[in-house]
Amino acid sequence: MSKVADSSSPAPSGIPHGGTENNLMEKVVSLCKRRGFIFPSSEIYGGLGSAWDYGPLGIELKMNVKAAWWKSIVHRRDDVVGLDASILMHSKTWEASGHVHNFNDILVDCRQCKHRVRVDHIKDGKCPSCGGKDFTEGRPFNLMFKTNYGAVEDGGSLTYLRPETAQGIFVNFKNVFDVTRRRLPWGIAQIGKAFRNEVTTGNFTFRMREFEQMEIEYFTTKDEAPACHQEWIDDRLQWYIDLGIRKQNLQLRKHADNELAHYAAACTDIEYHFPFGWSELEGIANRSDYDLRQHSQFSGVDLQYHDQITGEKFYPHIIEPSGGVDRAALAFLVDAYHEETVKDQTRVVLKFSKQLAPIKVAVLPLLKKNNDIVAMARRIKNDLQKELVCVYDDTAAIGRLYRRQDEVGTFYCVTVDVQSLEDGQVTVRERDTMRQERIPVDNLRVYLKDHLDYARY
C-alpha cells in the first residue's frame, strides 16, 4: 500500500468560505468552541459579556499572529525596536494623552425599552433595539477602567487600566532613544493588553473589553510624514495578504476630515469583510507632533528629538499603525474557513497559512492495535516535536482523524502503516490538496521543514 485511504481524495468542489454570510459567523463561533480555539470567559458562572478565553488551539493561533507581526516589524527591519511597557501607568499619562477628558462615548437611554445606546449608533433617530424615538439627554461615558494603585483608596491613588498600548511607547521615547541612539526615521513597537469599557459589544471577539493590541509609533519629520504614512499603509495591508487573507476581503478606508482627531493629519483604516460587514482591523494614523509635545508639557521633560549631525531640535511627527491581535486572529479564522463537498460529504477545513496554522503536523497510526505501528508513529512524533508543533492521535479511524485535523487547519498529516514497518516510508498528506506522497522517515524532518517554509517563521 502506498497511499492511505482517504474518502475525500478526489479534487474537492470548493465552496470558498462555506455557508452564507449570515451563518458563517455562527459556524466559526461554534467551531471555535467545539475545537478549543475560543471559549466564553467565566462560562461556568454564566459568562462575562464581551470577554473571551483562548483555548489550546486559540492560544497557538494568537501566538503565531503576534510572532508573525513581531518578525515583520521588529526582527526584519532595521528601523524599529521593541518595548514591553506596563499596563498600569502614572495617571498623568492619561491627562496628557487626552483620555481623561476626551475618551468618551455619548450615551442615551431609550425611554421605551430602556436600552442604552451610543448616540453615533442611532440611525434615522430610531432605537436600534425597539425602534422607539424617545431618548434621554446624552451624557458622556468614559471608556477607561478605573482602579486604585496601592493599598489606600483615595484620589491620589486613582489610575486606569491602559486603553491603548501607545502611551507606554510615548513615555519611553527618551529612554529608548538614549539607548539606541538612532537618527530619524525610526520606531518603537509593542504588543500588549488594553482595556476599554465598551458600551456596545458583541460580534464575538471583534469588540471586547479586554483585548490585545499590536502598535507601532514611527517617528519622522513633518515633511516626510505623508510619504511615510503611505508606506506604512501599503506595508500593513500586505502583511495581512502575505499571511493568507484574500485580497478581495480587505479594503482601505480613508477617514474624512470630520472623523479625525483635532491633532491628526490623516488616518486610514484597513478593513476586513467580516460576515457582519466591513469593519476595522487596524488604523494607520498620521498623528502630527501632538503626542511628544503633550507629554513634554505635562511631565516637564524635554522629549524633543535632537539630531546630532544637523543640530536640529524638534518634536518628531508620528505615524501610528495600530492593530488588534484579536481582530486579526478573528479575520484569519473567518477567512480560513472553507467547506468543500467531496463525494457527497462536507469537509470543513481551516486553510490557515503555514505560519499561522496552530498545528503544523499530525502523526497518525493507521492501526492503533498494532504495537509496532504505534511505536513508530510515536517515535516520529517525538522527533518532529523538537522543531515543529506536532500532535499524535489514534482515537479514531483514519478518515475521521484526517477530518479532525482539516477542521483545525493542521498543515500535514503523516500516517504510519504496515508497509512503513518494512520500507521505512510514511504517507504525508497535504491539507489543502489532500495529495499524498510516500517519504522515507529519514528524510521526513527536512521534507516537512522545507515544505512548511520553516525558515520564514
Ligand code: ATP
Ligand atoms: P472601533 O472604532 O472599532 O471602536 P477604534 O478606532 O476605537 O476601533 P483604535 O483606538 O484605533 O480602535 O485601536 C486600534 C486597534 O485596536 C483597532 O483597529 C482594533 O484592531 C483594536 N481594538 C480597538 N478596540 C477594540 C476592542 N474593543 N476589541 C478588540 N479590538 C479592539
